[in-house]
Amino acid sequence: MVDFEGRVVLITGAGRGLGFSYARCMGQLGATVLIQDIGADSDGNDADQRVAALAAQELRSEGLNVQAISGEIGSREDCHALCEDALRVVGRLDALIHNAGWVAHQSIESIDDGAFDRMMAIAAKAPLWLAQAAWPAMKSAGHGRIVMTTSCRALYPQYVQHGLASYAAAKMAVVGLVNVLATEGAKDGIIVNAVSPVAKTRMWGIEDEPDELRPGEVAPGVAYLASAECTEGGWILRAANGQFHATRAVEAEGVVYPRNLRAVRAATAQEVAANWQLIAVPDVEPRS
Numbered sequence: 001m002v003d004f005e006g007r008v009v010l011i012t013g014a015g016r017g018l019g020f021s022y023a024r025c026m027g028q029l030g031a032t033v034l035i036q037d038i039g040a041d042s043d044g045n046d047a048d049q050r051v052a053a054l055a056a057q058e059l060r061s062e063g064l065n066v067q068a069i070s071g072e073i074g075s076r077e078d079c080h081a082l083c084e085d086a087l088r089v090v091g092r093l094d095a096l097i098h099n100a101g102w103v104a105h106q107s108i109e110s111i112d113d114g115a116f117d118r119m120m121a122i123a124a125k126a127p128l129w130l131a132q133a134a135w136p137a138m139k140s141a142g143h144g145r146i147v148m149t150t151s152c153r154a155l156y157p158q159y160v161q162h163g164l165a166s167y168a169a170a171k172m173a174v175v176g177l178v179n180v181l182a183t184e185g186a187k188d189g190i191i192v193n194a195v196s197p198v199a200k201t202r203m204w205g206i207e208d209e210p211d212e213l214r215p216g217e218v219a220p221g222v223a224y225l226a227s228a229e230c231t232e233g234g235w236i237l238r239a240a241n242g243q244f245h246a247t248r249a250v251e252a253e254g255v256v257y258p259r260n261l262r263a264v265r266a267a268t269a270q271e272v273a274a275n276w277q278l279i280a281v282p283d284v285e286p287r288s
Contacts, residue, residue: 013100
């Protein structure tokens with residue numbers, strides 16, 4: 001049974017949208033939930049500390065054990081300070097969910113260092129620094145769950161949108177983090193996974209409850225990943241419209257990497273060109 005009684009969960013970007021739905025779902029399952037949210041607008045700008053406080057207040061009015069916790073996540077120092085504060089407040093940290101982020105559209109001609117680095121800081125570096133900060137406490141407890149956020153806009157070429165180069169780069173970086181940290185954490189009971197959620201929130205320009213793709217329909221999957229019931233890491237949980245599909249890259253049977261890829265042999269560029277239709281075969285299996 002998925003049960004969070006006695007467990008403490010820290011969720012970034014939980015003042016609204018998906019993060020708020022995660023907080024509500026896990027609070028209803030008995031968790032003590034710590035909400036972090038700087039209250040940025042949909043472009044990731046500005047700040048309003050009231051957002052986290054009001055979200056926590058609303059959930060407490062529903063009888064849930066939820067607290068707002070202040071702090072930013074724009075640097076390694078910020079992330080470590082946030083986790084240290086969380087541990088001071090409640091004395092333990094069982095699950096960490098990095099949800100905070102935004103979507104920024106910039107054409108390839110217009111991206112600059114500042115915009116790219118800012119996206120990477122929140123979407124790719126923050127989950128690493130948060131995990132690093134939470135790791136010692138989780139390792140000592142022999143239990144921890146870390147959920148990072150990626151996106152199908154990066155994972156699948158058919159869902160790519162123009163202007164999302166920085167966003168896609170950051171979200172693909174998360175996949176690499178999950179793969180490595182899931183392996184590093186397994187021996188200490190730290191399970192690391194990612195969610196690729198779709199929901200109509202402020203990122204879609206929607207403030208009210210949508211008629212489909214509701215944030216609350218993603219939350220059960222994230223709650224599972226953050227729970228003791230989840231015992232396997234390295235997965236990407238695609239979640240949308242109340243449906244869930246876990247995926248990850250798996251090597252083909254019989255491959256002895258890197259010496260034998262069980263693939264097409266070619267000694268020249270011309271041979272590669274001549275065999276391209278055999279080489280470029282997607283690893284796709286139909287699902288019922």
